Amino acid sequence: MLVTGIKSKPVYAPLQADVRGRYHVMLGMGVGAAPLLRVIDEMRAADAALLANTRLLYVPDAETPGSGAARESTNFKATAGGSSTAGGSSTAGESAQLHATSAGSSTAGESARLEATAVGDVQIFDSVPVLLDRFRSVLEASLMGTRLYVAGPESFIGLAMKIALEFNLNKDEIRAEECGSRARRVYCIHCRSTTEAVRTNIVACIGCGRWLLVRDHYSRRLAAYMGVMVDAEAPGELPAVKEVFL
Amino acid sequence: MNAQTLTVEVVRIEQVTPLIKHFTLAPVGGGSLPAFSGGSHIIVVMQGAGRVHRNPYSLLSAPHRLDAYEIGVRRMEESRGGSHHLHDAVKLGSRLDIAHPVNLFGLDKIARKHVLIAGGIGITPFLAQLEDLHGGAVPYELHYSVRSPEHAAFLDRLQSRAGANLHLYYDSEGQAIPFEPLLANQPLGTHVYVCGPAGMIKHVIATAAACGWPDSHIHWEQFSAPPVGDAFDVFLARAKISVHVPPDHSLLESIEAAGVEVPYLCRGGVCGFCHTRVLELEGELQHNDHFLSDAERSRAGSIMPCVSRARCTRLVLDL
Numbered sequence: 001m002l003v004t005g006i007k008s009k010p011v012y013a014p015l016q017a018d019v020r021g022r023y024h025v026m027l028g029m030g031v032g033a034a035p036l037l038r039v040i041d042e043m044r045a046a047d048a049a050l051l052a053n054t055r056l057l058y059v060p061d062a063e064t065p066g067s068g069a070a071r072e073s074t075n076f077k078a079t080a081g082g083s084s085t086a087g088g089s090s091t092a093g094e095s096a097q098l099h100a101t102s103a104g105s106s107t108a109g110e111s112a113r114l115e116a117t118a119v120g121d122v123q124i125f126d127s128v129p130v131l132l133d134r135f136r137s138v139l140e141a142s143l144m145g146t147r148l149y150v151a152g153p154e155s156f157i158g159l160a161m162k163i164a165l166e167f168n169l170n171k172d173e174i175r176a177e178e179c180g181s182r183a184r185r186v187y188c189i190h191c192r193s194t195t196e197a198v199r200t201n202i203v204a205c206i207g208c209g210r211w212l213l214v215r216d217h218y219s220r221r222l223a224a225y226m227g228v229m230v231d232a233e234a235p236g237e238l239p240a241v242k243e244v245f246l
Numbered sequence: 247m248n249a250q251t252l253t254v255e256v257v258r259i260e261q262v263t264p265l266i267k268h269f270t271l272a273p274v275g276g277g278s279l280p281a282f283s284g285g286s287h288i289i290v291v292m293q294g295a296g297r298v299h300r301n302p303y304s305l306l307s308a309p310h311r312l313d314a315y316e317i318g319v320r321r322m323e324e325s326r327g328g329s330h331h332l333h334d335a336v337k338l339g340s341r342l343d344i345a346h347p348v349n350l351f352g353l354d355k356i357a358r359k360h361v362l363i364a365g366g367i368g369i370t371p372f373l374a375q376l377e378d379l380h381g382g383a384v385p386y387e388l389h390y391s392v393r394s395p396e397h398a399a400f401l402d403r404l405q406s407r408a409g410a411n412l413h414l415y416y417d418s419e420g421q422a423i424p425f426e427p428l429l430a431n432q433p434l435g436t437h438v439y440v441c442g443p444a445g446m447i448k449h450v451i452a453t454a455a456a457c458g459w460p461d462s463h464i465h466w467e468q469f470s471a472p473p474v475g476d477a478f479d480v481f482l483a484r485a486k487i488s489v490h491v492p493p494d495h496s497l498l499e500s501i502e503a504a505g506v507e508v509p510y511l512c513r514g515g516v517c518g519f520c521h522t523r524v525l526e527l528e529g530e531l532q533h534n535d536h537f538l539s540d541a542e543r544s545r546a547g548s549i550m551p552c553v554s555r556a557r558c559t560r561l562v563l564d565l
Contacts, residue, residue: 143432144436144459168356168358
């Protein structure tokens, strides 16, 4: 069963400022702060006015108590607290899973560093779903000429890209740098459930319990890798289960 | 592979403006024409005086109507003969050979909004696209600029299809499309399409880029007529023949007249289908296409024979 060498596997590249853009939206999670700080530096060097037209949404790694509310850092009028279901595509479970993958490394200092930049609007979130809901409302109000930068674990990038795709953002409008956990969202092609934070080559589907082989075959629409039943022909006979997506 | 041709009969001719004629072409003996999508063009093959013209024209009829195709032909001041032939020699009942429709100017299927910008005869591909946009869920605006009211072709059809989405501008009344505010204030996921004079296309592309638009959201179509130039000779390496290119014939036409087939689709420097390798060159290539990049031009390793020429003492092509 072909697992690697599949073209749909996303390819990421180090973030670079695109100064041709008139507006800039940055999303970061956990260690994704570092690439964003680098792009902010590039923008400041190119034209400091770019930062005034930049919005940055960031979620630190570790889940913090009282999730669901955005912390304001500028004069932004936060409404995120009560609107976490507006987008409808995320669940609390996704958030917990995402955070679980990268718990341990504290990035509280990163939030402060991002807030200290000259970026026009920095918002720090306590959970990925709330950040993504805000991201959706940012895109709804955005104009052509906007560039998107995403930095963080692949599953975070995938969820952000899924929303960007709904807004018809193309490759030349999006840059993404993968950093942090490589744990995967895995879509069961049999029962259509998505199992979060998968680190192993083979995983039990959260929906139907089938043992799934995690392929490199990726769906941008679903923001997930495809999982295919691995022991269909010889039930119970599983290849060695290894942690591969670290 | 060349675009296949079929024979049609001119069943209606209407002079819609002082410069534009509207032709309706039906299949000889009835039946249906090949299906197409809005933005497609056909090549009309015309036997002129001593030469064959093959000119691209956008289909302006509704894509769901296949009993006839409609095209709009502007009489070009500096015509090499194609548009003059259609205006002067082609009559009701005349037969023409046309190539199957090809679409190089389709609407983006997942756009959240379309902004269509037309100058003069550039309105034709949008007429077909309006049939798809009419009554659809995707918002759009059509900005149509013409010299004066008498030059506003197809206005009735545009008004009945586009209604309030149509914005009309008359040069004669000092009205101009407000490109900057128009392109600076479009929601994310908008695509802009422009068809019209070269200056307008250039201006729209530059303004959109200045507003931060990425290339993938900017679409344009302009069929260049092959410009006239100095005569030159070309040697075809595989056919092992020498071909003379007179001043008012294109390189592609001259090669075809010598009996060598070159694959083509648009004959207007847009599609890239006739891309040909240059094996030897003493002199310079005169690139008139919209396909090759600046880097490719400076390497002088290839040419689009449909619209480009050379000023040279020796040119060898991989044909």
